[in-house]
Every structure is written in structure tokens, then in C-alpha cells.
Amino acid sequence: xxxxxxxxxxxxxxxxxxxxxxxxxxxxxxxxxxxxxxxxxxxxxxxxxxxxxxxxxxxxxxxxxxxxxxxxxxxxxxxxxxxxxxxxxxxxxxxxxxxxxxxxxxxxxxxxxxxxxxxxxxxxxxxxxxxxxxxxxxxxxxxxxxxxxxxxxxxxxxxxxxxxxxxxxxxxxxxxxxxxxxxxxxxxxxxxxxxxxxxxxxxxxxxxxxxxxxxxxxxxxxxxxxx
Amino acid sequence: xxxxxxxxxxxxxxxxxxxxxxxxxxxxxxxxxxxxxxxxxxxxxxxxxxxxxxxxxxxxxxxxxxxxxxxxxxxxxxxxxxxxxxxxxxxxxxxxxxxxxxxxxxxxxxxxxxxxxxxxxxxxxxxxxxxxxxxxxxxxxxxxxxxxxxxxxxxxxxxxxxxxxxxxxxxxxxxxxxxxxxxxxxxxxxxxxxxxxxxxxxxxxxxxxxxxxxxxxxxxxxxxxxx
DNA sequence: AATAAATGATAGTATTCCTATCTTTGTTGA
DNA sequence: TCAACAAAGATAGGAATACTATCATTTATT
Numbered sequence: 001x002x003x004x005x006x007x008x009x010x011x012x013x014x015x016x017x018x019x020x021x022x023x024x025x026x027x028x029x030x031x032x033x034x035x036x037x038x039x040x041x042x043x044x045x046x047x048x049x050x051x052x053x054x055x056x057x058x059x060x061x062x063x064x065x066x067x068x069x070x071x072x073x074x075x076x077x078x079x080x081x082x083x084x085x086x087x088x089x090x091x092x093x094x095x096x097x098x099x100x101x102x103x104x105x106x107x108x109x110x111x112x113x114x115x116x117x118x119x120x121x122x123x124x125x126x127x128x129x130x131x132x133x134x135x136x137x138x139x140x141x142x143x144x145x146x147x148x149x150x151x152x153x154x155x156x157x158x159x160x161x162x163x164x165x166x167x168x169x170x171x172x173x174x175x176x177x178x179x180x181x182x183x184x185x186x187x188x189x190x191x192x193x194x195x196x197x198x199x200x201x202x203x204x205x206x207x208x209x210x211x212x213x214x215x216x217x218x219x220x221x222x223x224x225x226x227x
Numbered sequence: 228x229x230x231x232x233x234x235x236x237x238x239x240x241x242x243x244x245x246x247x248x249x250x251x252x253x254x255x256x257x258x259x260x261x262x263x264x265x266x267x268x269x270x271x272x273x274x275x276x277x278x279x280x281x282x283x284x285x286x287x288x289x290x291x292x293x294x295x296x297x298x299x300x301x302x303x304x305x306x307x308x309x310x311x312x313x314x315x316x317x318x319x320x321x322x323x324x325x326x327x328x329x330x331x332x333x334x335x336x337x338x339x340x341x342x343x344x345x346x347x348x349x350x351x352x353x354x355x356x357x358x359x360x361x362x363x364x365x366x367x368x369x370x371x372x373x374x375x376x377x378x379x380x381x382x383x384x385x386x387x388x389x390x391x392x393x394x395x396x397x398x399x400x401x402x403x404x405x406x407x408x409x410x411x412x413x414x415x416x417x418x419x420x421x422x423x424x425x426x427x428x429x430x431x432x433x434x435x436x437x438x439x440x441x442x443x444x445x446x447x448x449x450x451x452x453x454x
Numbered sequence: 455a456a457t458a459a460a461t462g463a464t465a466g467t468a469t470t471c472c473t474a475t476c477t478t479t480g481t482t483g484a
Numbered sequence: 485t486c487a488a489c490a491a492a493g494a495t496a497g498g499a500a501t502a503c504t505a506t507c508a509t510t511t512a513t514t
Contacts, residue, residue: 016460023461039366041365044500044501044502045502045503055463060504065503066502130364133360133364138268139266141422158424172445175425175427180414187406188403194368197381198381198405199400199406201403215400218399219407223449243491248492281492282492282495283472285491287473
């Protein structure tokens, strides 16, 4: 497996392609570390510039603002998820097994293959859990959605919806179940760690991802196996 | 029904009780309008002060920062929700009907009783949908959680979990299902309006709340009626 | 070797997010 | 009724954020 994954990260997300230069890659790599460390609110281009020994102005040449940078990171994540999903589904024809692969993909601690990438997928996972909804929960969402910047997320959602549909063609809400599954898995992991009373893993008997996995599996199959 | 609802809005959320003064009520009332209008990111105390003909410094005497103000608003909402829930559950003993009341409460466009309150519940509803998760998706969540500032949300969640448990005592995840239900209902409404491809209400054939209600009901009963 | 592109260095502006201080107004209760 | 106290207004200001602009320098391209 090569590093070369041809992701269609929408060009409207960035000003200058960060994949095209060393500095660009540094920006993305260190932004993941810094957003993880500080949280998105406290993260600034100035701090990032300091971290990589560059300047604020230079980072602004790559991304309009920090929101776009987050969007870029998440786009990358969504594309990678879809890629991994397709890769793992190869040769799996059993429809229940296909659904299990979806569940495993969404709940596993880190989505494998971390060796050959130049940034930390575990940190990325944490960012997805804690920050991803901030990318669409904004006033300008409809405006920026016109530029197709959420296409990668929609594609992933559509792919999962397809597998749901294969499993139970009479189920009416494959897309909504797909997004609910994705988002609820993030939430439950977050709650397990930070607000455990909102879950049934109160005293953290098992790990956040184990608990979430069990809950999500139970929910998914009950919804889909019900007549 | 009187205005007097004795809510236990945690004192650690505010510096000076906004319920105690006219100005305090103005702050809360207009902050709801302004957060709705601008979105939480663009909302500032300066703009709010201008709106109510007061000053920034004065608002800081009530709330430490805008995050606390949002927390206060949501606390009020969660308390109100729990109050409404208990009120509606009176005299309802049929366990399926009790669950229907939960669903209706969470998905109805505005939670009734808007006349006697001095702020707009419809706007509040929009804020809950678009901004509520920002209140906990922060780096300091564990820190501020120690002050019990999320108690109202946990109580609401626990109450719904109780009803879920009554309906199906063998179901293992009443709390997680409760939060998933609440959060997923917000999400689906948001997606219906802003990113409809993430739902199965693509061309908005029915209203966001009608669609969400149908989806949530289907999900809830399938999860709980499954053997 | 000439030229263009990318980056660095620096500066500056408007706004945000506060904190401090001083004055005025309104309330209470001795 | 007057003292004193709390709330609010007015104003100032500082550190940080979120940019934009300009010009010099380095690096790659042809």
C-alpha cells in the first residue's frame, strides 16, 4: 500500500495546495498536533507559525482562515475513511459482514495504516471527535456548502447508506441513520471520557471506544433487523 | 400556569443572577435574539451591550464570558424541558404513551407555553439546534464539569433514560440512547435545513421537524421493541 | 542568467476579550 | 432624612486575535 491516495480534496477549501509543498505539509501536520493540544478555539495561525518556524502571513497564503484549515483536515479524514472502507469491503460479499466493517471502521481507536502517513492518525481521531461538528455548525454553512466543501462527508455518508440499504432494502432512512451513526459514535466517545453520566459507561469499566462500539452495534442491528 | 418555574440554574454559571434584575433579564433576552441572528462565533458582549443600550463592562458583571452566557441559556432550556416533560407525564401511565410524550417534546417546533415567557422560544430552539454542542465541545469541559454546570442536561437525560427503562427494562443503554436521541434530533433538523444530502429528506418534501420526528420515532421504537 | 514563485520580515488595522477605575444613580435601613 | 451601599454607566486601556499589505530575499524553473 502506497502513500499515494488520490483524494479529491476540494480546491475551494485552500488558497494554495498544502500537498504541493514541504511547508504546506508542515502546516497541516503541525496544525493537527496543535489543534489537538489547544482545542480549536485556542488554536491560532500565529501559534502555528511559531511552531513551524514560519510566519502568520505565510499560513494565510495557504488557508483563508483557521476554519478552512479545519475543513481541509476533516476533508482529508473523510476521504481517507471512504478509501479505507472501500479497501476493506473488497472481496467481502456477506452483507452482515459488510455492515460489521462499517462499524469497525467508525469505532476503532485508530484507523490503521498510520505508519506511512506523515501525521498522527490518533490525534486526528481526537480532533474528529471533539471538533468536527464545528466545521458545519456555523452561520455561513449554506453559503460555503455551495462550493461543495462537504462533498467528502456526504460521499462517505452515501457509501454507508448504500451498505445499510443492501442489508435492509425496506429501511426508509439509510442516510439519516448513517449520519446519526457517525455523529453518535463521536459523541458517545466524547461523553464517555468527559461527561460519563450521559452514557451507560458510568465508571468507565470499559474503554470509550469499546463501549461506543457495543452501543452502536446494538443500535444499528436493532434498527435494521426489526421487521 | 405561572411564570414562576423554580429552576435550579447553577450559581456557578453566572457572576450576578440575571433573573434578579431588569437588566439581567434584558441581557438574556437579547442575547438569545443576537446569538440567533449572528451565530455564536460572531456574537460579542459589545454588540449585545449596544443592542440593550448598556456597556460591555456591565455585561461582564453578570457573566464571565460569552460561553458562560450560552451555558446559562442552555441550562435554562434543559430545566424548562425537564419541567415540561414532568408536567406532560402527569396522569399518563401507559408506558408507550410516555415515550411518545418524550418524542413529541424533543421534536416539536416550539415547546409550547411561549406566551408567558419574556423571550422567544422559537429562537431558543434554533440556538439549541445550532449552538448547544459548543457548550461542551471545549478543552476545559472536564474542568467546568466539576462545578456541576451540566447537571441540568444530565438530569434531563436521566429522566428520559428512566422512561426508556420503564418501556424496556432489559435494554442496556438507556442513557446513551437518551443523549443520542436528543443530539440526533438536533442534528437531523440542522442537516434537513442546511445539508439535506446527509438526510433522507432530500428535497425537503416535509418540514425538518416532521421528518426528524418520523425518523426518531422509527429509530427509538425499533431499538426498544426488538427482542 | 533571467524570471517567476514562494517565503520571510515587518508593519499596521480593526476587532475581540477582557480588566480597572471613577462617577452617578438608586435603594435600604438606622 | 441621611448615610452607606450596591448597581450601573462612562471611559480607558491592554493583550491577543484575525487579518491585509508591502517589500525584500530565497528558491526553483526555463
